Amino acid sequence: MEKRNFLPFPYEFKEISDDEKSAIKRVYKAPIASECVRVGPKGYLVYKPYQNEAENIYNMPLRPSDVFVTSYQRSGTTMTQELVWLLINDLDYSTAAANPLTARYAFLEIFMYFGAADQDSYLNASINMTNVDMKKLFEIMKLWSTPATQLLADAPSPRFVKTHVPLTLLPPKILETVKVVYVARDPRDVVVSCYHHARLLTATAYSGTFKEFWSLFHNSLFTMTPYFEHVKEAWDKRHDPNLLFLFYEELSKDLPTVIRRVADFLGKQLNDGQMAKLCDHLSFKNFKNNISVNYEDLREFGLMADDESFVRKGKAGDWRDYFDEEMTQQADQWIKDNLRDTDLRFPSTDL
Numbered sequence: 001m002e003k004r005n006f007l008p009f010p011y012e013f014k015e016i017s018d019d020e021k022s023a024i025k026r027v028y029k030a031p032i033a034s035e036c037v038r039v040g041p042k043g044y045l046v047y048k049p050y051q052n053e054a055e056n057i058y059n060m061p062l063r064p065s066d067v068f069v070t071s072y073q074r075s076g077t078t079m080t081q082e083l084v085w086l087l088i089n090d091l092d093y094s095t096a097a098a099n100p101l102t103a104r105y106a107f108l109e110i111f112m113y114f115g116a117a118d119q120d121s122y123l124n125a126s127i128n129m130t131n132v133d134m135k136k137l138f139e140i141m142k143l144w145s146t147p148a149t150q151l152l153a154d155a156p157s158p159r160f161v162k163t164h165v166p167l168t169l170l171p172p173k174i175l176e177t178v179k180v181v182y183v184a185r186d187p188r189d190v191v192v193s194c195y196h197h198a199r200l201l202t203a204t205a206y207s208g209t210f211k212e213f214w215s216l217f218h219n220s221l222f223t224m225t226p227y228f229e230h231v232k233e234a235w236d237k238r239h240d241p242n243l244l245f246l247f248y249e250e251l252s253k254d255l256p257t258v259i260r261r262v263a264d265f266l267g268k269q270l271n272d273g274q275m276a277k278l279c280d281h282l283s284f285k286n287f288k289n290n291i292s293v294n295y296e297d298l299r300e301f302g303l304m305a306d307d308e309s310f311v312r313k314g315k316a317g318d319w320r321d322y323f324d325e326e327m328t329q330q331a332d333q334w335i336k337d338n339l340r341d342t343d344l345r346f347p348s349t350d351l
């Protein structure tokens with residue numbers, strides 16, 4: 001990458017405390033989950049390999065045709081990715097079906113989960129399985145451990161980028177150059193979904209209870225937390241012409257209206273027939289069975305636990321089945337405290 005005009009990365013990295021490390025280690029089977037540091041004034045939690053790439057991400061060359069789909073994880077990113085990709089590619093369903101989202105989008109920070117030592121965790125998860133194509137698995141690991149900034153350098157336009165990196169860690173002029181779609185979700189449903197996701201990945205193998213997970217999450221001991229800081233950064237930019245802010249709850253409740261907003265944002269138009277087909281394509285039922293978006297192709301490598309799935313339940317308000325009275329009160333207070341200094345409100349909460 002061209003180094004001449006590089007801006008120095010303006011933020012510091014800080015180790016997490018021993019107590020924080022132990023709290024994480026206690027509930028994960030694999031050590032990889034506690035190999036984290038905090039970055040910047042907000043203290044976002046990232047995996048250690050991020051440190052080596054932070055400056056390249058901050059300085060990544062952008063093209064006006066780039067599109068970023070960003071979010072705090074488990075907020076409806078995948079569905080938004082598919083929607084954005086199809087709109088920009090004039091509803092080319094056959095190319096979408098033939099190429100998984102992982103091939104159509106660069107996942108900006110996936111490399112940070114695949115530091116050299118961490119790869120053993122993934123390989124160990126697969127080593128005892130019969131019929132795993134280890135050569136193919138090594139190829140996948142190699143690709144995922146390569147920083148996306150390198151892969152994107154030679155990629156043809158338009159380039160599609162998925163990321164959970166918060167806006168302040170991305171190039172400072174990003175909104176002057178590219179279109180960014182940000183999707184947010186009721187944090188209580190995000191916690192539940194992250195809990196299942198942490199159980200899904202055999203490399204990290206979360207083994208604690210939901211209550212323990214909730215404690216980690218709302219104490220900002222999960223990747224890219226603190227959660228509210230992440231969302232508020234994007235919310236503060238919601239009037240920028242190059243940023244579109246969506247809520248998962250709106251996608252769930254009134255998909256056609258959200259599709260129109262995204263289409264307007266991208267300068268695309270849909271007739272009624274196209275709208276109906278797109279809504280059907282994005283429906284939870286179809287998504288769950290769509291191999292190009294549901295990540296089920298990774299199951300054969302032993303990377304996913306048998307009793308979990310990436311496209312899981314797709315419900316707004318699922319948290320009610322997980323939170324006891326104590327957690328509900330903690331969440332109420334947590335949300336209230338964090339919304340006090342902002343006009344951000346989630347469609348699903350009256351707090």
Ligand code: A3P
Nearest residue numbers: 074075076077078193282284287311312313314
């Ligand atoms: P749940 O775990 O609550 O089911 P992300 O794509 O950001 O990782 O978000 C994943 C969440 O979106 C999961 O939530 C997943 O089931 C849900 N999801 C994925 N596709 C969906 C769809 N087409 N409609 C509704 N929800 C969907």
